[in-house]
Amino acid sequence: MTADTGSTGAVSTATIIAWLTVFRDLVTANNAYLTELDSAIGDADHGSNMTRGMDAVVAQVGSVAPESIAELFTSAGMTLVKTVGGASGPLYGTFFLRCGSATPAGATQLDSTAFGTCLRAGLEGVVARGKAQAGDKTMFDAMAPALAAYDQTVGRGASLSAAGVAAAVAAATGRDNTEPLVAKKGRASYLGDRSVGHIDPGSASTTLLFEALARALSDT
C-alpha cells in the first residue's frame, strides 16, 4: 500500500494492463447504459462499439504481450482505431496513440509526473482530432477536468492512488455537468436545444476510463 503522501508508487506495465482490463469490464457492464444515453441524443451504438473495441484491446494485449508502456498504449490505440469505428474509434484511439508517443520508448515504469505528461498528450490528441472545446458536450468535458484533478493532486505531493481517485471524481462531475448543455459537436449537435437534459455518452465512457484508472492506480 502507498501512503497518502509521498509519490513512492509508480505506474508499471502491469498498471496499464489493469487499466485497460478494468476499462473493458466497466464498458461491458455499462454497455446498455451507454447505448441508452446514445439513443437519446445519438445513434444507439456507443455501448456496443466500446465493448467491441475494448474486448479487442484486451485480447490483443494478451496475445502480443507488449513489453513497454509505450508499446501497450500504441497497441491499444491502433486496436481501437481498427475496431470501434464511429467517432469514438479515432478519438479513443488517438488518445492512447498520443499517450504512447509521449511515453519514453522502452520504459516499463513511470512516476506520477511522467504518467501525467502522457495523459496530457492523450488529451491534446483528442482535441486535435475532434476539435472540441470545454462545454461542447463531449468526452472532453469529462477528460479535461479529470486530468486537471490528477495534476493538482500529484502537484500537492499525494499518491498516485489518490490522484486516480481525484481524476475519477472530477470526470464524473464533468459528465454530470454535460446534462444541461447544448451539444456543439458530434451527432448530438444536430438536435440543437433538444440535446439539453441528456448526459453526453462520450463523457460517460470517459468517466468509466478514469474510474478504471483509479482502480488500476489503487494497487500502485
Place this chain on the structure above:
Amino acid sequence: MKKLINDPSSVVRDALIGIAAAHPELRIDHENRIIYRGDTPKKGKVGLISGGGSGHEPLHGGFVGYGMLDAACAGEVFTSPTPDQMLEATKQVDGGAGVLHIVKNYTGDVLNFEMAAELAASETGVAVESVVTNDDVAVQDSLWTAGRRGVGVTVLLEKIVGAAAEAGQDLAQIAALARRINESGRSMGMALTSCTVPAAGKPTFDLPEGEMELGVGIHGEPGRTRVPTGTARDIAAQLVDPILRDLDFVGSPVIVMLNGMGGTPLLELYLMFGEVAAILNRSGVTVARNLVGNYITSLEMTGCSVTVLKTDNDMLKLWDAPVNTAGLRWGA
C-alpha cells in the same frame, strides 16, 4: 425485436456473404468488409471509394460497379468504418490516377476518413482527394454544430462522378466536380416511425401515432422538430420549402430524388413524388431527371427524403451515361 437475422453481432458479416452470393461480378473482402468492383483497379482511371455505417443499403455497396464506385467500406450498423478498411480500399483501387474519398459529413465518418488519408499519405504513394457531402438543410450550418449532414446528394454525386471517372477525367477535375455537385444540392427528410438497430434491440426513439419527425437524419437519430403528421401534400411542402429557401433552383435543370427510408412502400413514394414535382413545377423549377425509390435508407424506418440537385448539360450527360451496379442500372 423481429428481424431476419441470425445474431445481432453478425448482421454485417452475414449480409456481405449474401451480397457475394447474389453478385459474383463483385469481389468481397470479408475480412476487411470491403465490396470491390470485379475489375478494379482500372489502369489510368481515378479510383472512387466511399463507405459508411451499414443499414443505408443500397448505399454504398449497392453502388459499386461500372459507372459508379470502385469500392465501398462497410461499417457496423450506423457506425463508420475504420481507417484501416479505407486505407486497404485506397491501395486496392488505385490505378495510378489517384483515389477520391467520398465522405458523408458525420463526425465519425470524417474522422475515420481523415485518419485513412493521413495513413495513405505516409504509407503509400497514392494521391488522395476527399469530398465531404453536407446537403441536409434540416441542420443549421454554424460554428456550433458538426455541420450539415451528408445525405441524398451523396447518391447523385456517386453516379455523376462515377461517369466522369469512367470518361477519363483526372483526380483534380473529379474532386472539383464532386465539390460543385455537393454545393448544388440540398435535401430534407422526415420519419413516420423510428428504426431498430439490431445491437440495441429496440427502436432508437419512440414516435407516437399522429406525430412525425421532421428533419430526420439517416441514422435513426431524432430530427430537429416533432410535428403532427399531415397529408402527403402538406408533408411534401414541409420538405420542399426549406430546400427552395436555401438555394435558388430556378433557371437550371434539376435532378430530383424522392428517397424512401427503407420501410415505406413505393406506392407512397410515387404519391409523394407527384406532390413534390407539383410544388417544384409551381415554383418554376424544371425537373429534368428523377429517381424514386429506396436509395439511402435507415433500416426499416418509414418516411422519405427529398433531394434537389441543380445541374447543367454536362452534369446531365454524366447522369445519363451508362451505369451497372446492384442499386442503379441503366444504359449498360
